[in-house]
Amino acid sequence: MSERRKAPTSVDIARAAGISQATVSRALNGGVVSDETRARILQISKSLGYSPNAVARGLVTSRTGLVGVVVSDITNPFYPEFLEEIGRTLADRGQQMLLQNGHAGDQQEAVELLLQQRVDGIILTAATPGLGILRDLVRRRFPLVLANRTVDLACDSVEGDNAAGAAAVVDHLYGLGHRRFAMIEGTAGTSTATQRTAGFLGRLADHGIELKDEFRVRTDFRYEQAFTGTERLLDRRYPPSAIFCHNDLLAFAALNVIKERGLRVPEDVSVVGFDNTLQSGWKSIDLTTVDQPLAAMAARSVELLGGRLAEPELPPRREVFPAELIIRGSTGRRRPRSRS
Amino acid sequence: MSERRKAPTSVDIARAAGISQATVSRALNGGVVSDETRARILQISKSLGYSPNAVARGLVTSRTGLVGVVVSDITNPFYPEFLEEIGRTLADRGQQMLLQNGHAGDQQEAVELLLQQRVDGIILTAATPGLGILRDLVRRRFPLVLANRTVDLACDSVEGDNAAGAAAVVDHLYGLGHRRFAMIEGTAGTSTATQRTAGFLGRLADHGIELKDEFRVRTDFRYEQAFTGTERLLDRRYPPSAIFCHNDLLAFAALNVIKERGLRVPEDVSVVGFDNTLQSGWKSIDLTTVDQPLAAMAARSVELLGGRLAEPELPPRREVFPAELIIRGSTGRRRPRSRS
Numbered sequence: 001m002s003e004r005r006k007a008p009t010s011v012d013i014a015r016a017a018g019i020s021q022a023t024v025s026r027a028l029n030g031g032v033v034s035d036e037t038r039a040r041i042l043q044i045s046k047s048l049g050y051s052p053n054a055v056a057r058g059l060v061t062s063r064t065g066l067v068g069v070v071v072s073d074i075t076n077p078f079y080p081e082f083l084e085e086i087g088r089t090l091a092d093r094g095q096q097m098l099l100q101n102g103h104a105g106d107q108q109e110a111v112e113l114l115l116q117q118r119v120d121g122i123i124l125t126a127a128t129p130g131l132g133i134l135r136d137l138v139r140r141r142f143p144l145v146l147a148n149r150t151v152d153l154a155c156d157s158v159e160g161d162n163a164a165g166a167a168a169v170v171d172h173l174y175g176l177g178h179r180r181f182a183m184i185e186g187t188a189g190t191s192t193a194t195q196r197t198a199g200f201l202g203r204l205a206d207h208g209i210e211l212k213d214e215f216r217v218r219t220d221f222r223y224e225q226a227f228t229g230t231e232r233l234l235d236r237r238y239p240p241s242a243i244f245c246h247n248d249l250l251a252f253a254a255l256n257v258i259k260e261r262g263l264r265v266p267e268d269v270s271v272v273g274f275d276n277t278l279q280s281g282w283k284s285i286d287l288t289t290v291d292q293p294l295a296a297m298a299a300r301s302v303e304l305l306g307g308r309l310a311e312p313e314l315p316p317r318r319e320v321f322p323a324e325l326i327i328r329g330s331t332g333r334r335r336p337r338s339r340s
Numbered sequence: 341m342s343e344r345r346k347a348p349t350s351v352d353i354a355r356a357a358g359i360s361q362a363t364v365s366r367a368l369n370g371g372v373v374s375d376e377t378r379a380r381i382l383q384i385s386k387s388l389g390y391s392p393n394a395v396a397r398g399l400v401t402s403r404t405g406l407v408g409v410v411v412s413d414i415t416n417p418f419y420p421e422f423l424e425e426i427g428r429t430l431a432d433r434g435q436q437m438l439l440q441n442g443h444a445g446d447q448q449e450a451v452e453l454l455l456q457q458r459v460d461g462i463i464l465t466a467a468t469p470g471l472g473i474l475r476d477l478v479r480r481r482f483p484l485v486l487a488n489r490t491v492d493l494a495c496d497s498v499e500g501d502n503a504a505g506a507a508a509v510v511d512h513l514y515g516l517g518h519r520r521f522a523m524i525e526g527t528a529g530t531s532t533a534t535q536r537t538a539g540f541l542g543r544l545a546d547h548g549i550e551l552k553d554e555f556r557v558r559t560d561f562r563y564e565q566a567f568t569g570t571e572r573l574l575d576r577r578y579p580p581s582a583i584f585c586h587n588d589l590l591a592f593a594a595l596n597v598i599k600e601r602g603l604r605v606p607e608d609v610s611v612v613g614f615d616n617t618l619q620s621g622w623k624s625i626d627l628t629t630v631d632q633p634l635a636a637m638a639a640r641s642v643e644l645l646g647g648r649l650a651e652p653e654l655p656p657r658r659e660v661f662p663a664e665l666i667i668r669g670s671t672g673r674r675r676p677r678s679r680s
Contacts, residue, residue, distance in 0.1 A: 022456060066438070066457065074420040074427075075618065084414050087441045096453055098406070099439040101427045113436055116362055117406065223618075256623040278415065278563075283596040284624050 017044045067095045067305065068114030072126035074101045076221065076249045077277040078294070082125065082148070085298035093306055095120070108133050115142075121305045127151045129189050143308040147301040150191045154316045156304040158297050162192055162274075165290035165323030166199030166244070169272050172288070172325055173242045174207055176333050178270065182215040182233050182240035184226050184250045193221075196246050196274060215240055219250060226253035234261060234269075241269060241334045248273035248280045251287055255330065266332035276326050286329035293321050357384045407435045407645065408454030412466035414441045416561065416589045417617040418634070422465065422488070425638035433646055435460070448473050455482075461645045467491045469529050483648040487641040490531045494656045496644040498637050502532055502614075505630035505663030506539030506584070509612050512628070512665055513582045514547055516673050518610060522555040522573050522580035524566045524590045533561075536586050536614060555580055559590060566593035574601060574609075581609060581674045588613035588620045591627055595670065606672035616666050626669035633661050 014021040017040055024041060067090055071079045079101075087097050098119055100110035107126065111133045114122055121143030127134060129151050137144050138153045146157040173181065183200055186193035204211055214236070217229030226245065230253060233239055245251035251273030258269050265271060273280055276291035304317060354361040357380055364381060407430055411419045419441075427437050438459055440450035447466065451473045454462055461483030467474060469491050477484050478493045486497040513521065523540055526533035544551055554576070557569030566585065570593060573579055585591035591613030598609050605611060613620055616631035644657060 021452075022458070064457075074424050075417075077415075077417070077420075080414040080417075080420050083439075084441060087414075087439065091442075091453075096457060097439050099423075099427065099437050101424060112361075113431075117404075117436060252622060252624070259623040279619070282592060283599040284592070 012048060013041055013044050016048060017041060062118065063120050063309075064118050065095050066098050066117060066119045067302075068098045068100065068111070068117070068119040068122040070100045070102075070107060070110050070114070070122065070124045070126060072102065072107070073221065074099075076247070077279050078148075078247060078249070078275045079125070081277060081294050082298045085295040086123065086302055089299045089302035093302065095302075107131055111137070121145070121309060123147050123301050123305060125149065127191070128187070141312055143305055143312070145301045145305045145308070147297060148192065150318070156308060156316055157318045158301045158304065158321070159191065159319075160290075160292035160297065160321050161323045162195035163199030163202070165274060165292075165325070166196040167203040168323070168325040169244050169290065170200055170203035170207070172327065172331065173244070173270060173272070176242075176270070176331065178242040178334065179209065180215075180238065180240045180242070181209065181211055182217065182243045183211060184217040184219060184229055184243060184245040184254060186219060186221040186246035186250070188218060193246055200244055219246075221247060221249065223249055223253045226250035227257055230254040230257040234258070234263070239269070242272070242331070243269060244272045246274055248275045248277045248287060248289055251289065251330075252279070252285065255285065255287065265330050267335040267337075270331040270334070272331060280326075281328070288328045288331040289326055291324045291326050297321050352388060353381055353384050356388060357381060402458070403460050403649075404458045405435050406438050406457060406459045407642075408438045408440065408451070408457070408459035408462040410440045410442075410447060410450050410454070410462065410464045410466060412442065412447070413561065414439075416587070417619050418488075418587060418589070418615045419465070421617060421634050422638045425635040426463065426642055429639045429642035433642065435642075447471055451477070460649060461485070463487050463641050463645060465489065467531070468527070481652055483645055483652070485641045485645045485648070487637060488532065490658070496648060496657050498641045498644065498659045498661070499531065500630075500632035500637065500661050501663045502535035503539030503542070505614060505632075505665070506536040507543040508663070508665040509584050509630065510540055510543035510547070512667065512671065513584070513610060513612070516582075516610065516671060518582040518674065519549065520555075520578065520581045521549065521551055522557065522583045523551060524557040524559060524569055524583060524585040524594060526559060526561040526586035526590070528558060533586055540584055559586075561587060561589065563589055563593045566590035567597055570594040570597040574598070574603070579609070582612070582671070583609060584612045586614055588615045588617045588627060588629055591629065591670075592619070592625065595625065595627065605670050607675040607677075610671040610674070612671060620666075621668070628668045628671040629666055631664045631666050637661050 011021055014024045019037065023037060069086060073079065090097055098114055098117055100114060102110050108131060111122060123145045125148045127146045127149045134151060134153055138155050144155045146155060148159060150157040150159050181204065185197055201211055217233065219225035219229060234257065243254050245254055251271050254271050255265060258265055263269055271287065273287050273289035276289045279285055280287040280289045300319060307314060351361055354364045359377065363377060409426060413419065430437055438454055438457055440454060442450050448471060451462065463485045465488045467486045467489045474491060474493055478495050484495045486495060488499060490497040490499050521544065525537055541551055559565035559569060574597065583594050585594055591611050594611050595605060598605055603609060611627065613627045613629035616629045619625055620627040620629045640659060647654060
């Protein structure tokens with residue numbers, strides 16, 4: 001990418017050549033232009049003092065300047081924050097975001113549609129192991145970055161330290177005296193859910209605690225599923241005193257159920273999320289959660305893709321960002337109501 | 341669009357012709373294919389019983405299948421909900437979303453970038469009157485739909501009934517006994533802010549109430565601005581008993597300030613938003629707000645654009661969706677704390 005960025009802008013050339021900016025831009029992005037126009041653009045850019053090689057590369061590659069981005073649920077506040085930074089970083093590189101939003105079942109199609117639009121590369125934030133098309137992309141050396149969720153493939157990836165984050169949740173809650181835990185889990189098989197579950201259960205085991213199956217709520221990272229799951233947990237004869245949720249969206253659902261029932265947070269039930277979304281810090285919500293550096297992860301995803309476009313033969317890079325517990329008002333010691 | 345949708349899918353043709361789906365799709369979207377391939381696709385689709393005219397139209401137009409969508413702030417929960425439905429409706433039509441996210445200053449550039457990618461049309465959700473490029477687009481008859489925010493141009497638009505919604509807020513609050521009002525306003529000059537202000541002030545005037553300037557907080561629809569604005573309102577010797585916010589995001593900020601100060605909602609201060617985002621209905625937030633039918637408005641924007649692509653000479657259509665007050669827990673009668 002670095003050489004392309006030094007190329008003249010379409011505005012510069014269009015002005016000097018007296019042709020439309022759209023045409024110049026199309027030519028620089030590998031689109032369709034006549035041989036005559038192509039020659040003219042090369043000549044003009046040379047006369048403007050730009051490296052003819054960089055321009056020629058833009059003219060002969062089939063780059064579209066489009067980057068496909070796949071998310072699983074744009075109404076989960078994690079994704080808008082992630083996309084905002086991805087969009088900003090792409091713009092800095094002269095690229096644009098072709099957005100596909102869809103739940104797991106649609107992701108194969110989402111990737112196919114992006115390929116039909118001849119995107120230069122794809123940032124996939126919601127990989128699942130069963131996604132066969134990813135294997136094809138890696139085999140074809142198609143520029144691909146897995147962000148947030150990863151699968152076991154030889155491609156670039158960016159993720160948070162999910163297991164360490166979940167273990168820190170146990171330490172915090174155990175230290176507050178909690179012994180009756182529940183966990184609201186994300187989509188089975190995703191790396192985020194798998195690692196968060198492993199970190200949570202592993203650290204509980206260190207404390208000699210086993211989480212029984214009836215205290216594990218399985219979801220597809222959907223608000224409604226966490227809502228009904230929390231209802232079931234609270235309906236139990238001995239409900240949990242602390243609920244760890246695999247992301248903030250699930251935790252928001254848990255908090256809402258607890259408040260609708262007139263229970264107190266954290267005196268009756270403590271709740272922890274994961275992501276440290278903007279909303280989690282709002283006073284109305286005030287959620288203890290695990291921070292993932294969303295903006296840094298998003299920006300790094302774009303950078304890795306840029307590096308891959310510039311040097312396709314680079315070995316795959318896997319980057320893990322630290323996860324940090326952010327303690328807020330939704331966790332505390334359990335305080336039974338006074339009977340007076 | 342309707343004729344294009346009756347065209348065979350790229351899967352059907354690819355299978356019958358024994359060529360790749362990507363090639364067929366490119367051809368149908370007006371991309372680059374050899375004359376031979378083009379002829380073959382026409383022949384195959386005829387043999388499959390599809391209207392050769394519809395196919396030919398796809399082959400000869402310069403359609404890219406890309407629709408540009410411009411939003412001003414993707415972390416405002418209004419937009420993810422809007423985009424989710426836009427994405428779904430575009431997908432039904434075989435189109436994809438090129439997303440540009442950016443605040444007012446960047447929108448001219450956002451539109452230019454979309455044009456460089458040869459989008460078939462643009463859905464702009466954050467129009468401002470000063471946006472010169474919109475005038476150019478309309479003059480060139482470029483397919484454009486203004487959604488949510490409108491400006492006075494001869495193009496298709498979809499918006500909520502902002503003035504009626506704001507007037508309903510006054511009726512509700514006045515009926516609860518409120519007389520000391522404040523308003524946290526959105527970006528000056530936008531149709532949404534202008535109409536919501538007019539509706540609110542107009543109905544207050546009907547009740548003989550004038551809103552003094554010190555009770556009007558000007559923002560650019562930004563959370564932080566509403567946060568500090570609410571602080572200033574509450575610092576007043578006689579703070580307002582009811583705050584109307586021009587959207588839910590601003591109202592969330594107001595609620596958070598009120599809660600951070602240990603004040604009660606609604607006993608000390610009532611708060612009203614606008615948009616009826618998913619979050620506004622959460623028990624932790626429980627915000628009285630004005631419903632705009634976001635999903636219907638989003639879907640209709642895509643339909644209007646489709647109609648415009650099919651029939652460029654249609655007269656401009658302006659559609660206004662009803663706004664409805666949704667009463668929740670953030671509004672009530674003011675109840676001074678007992679002095680006992």
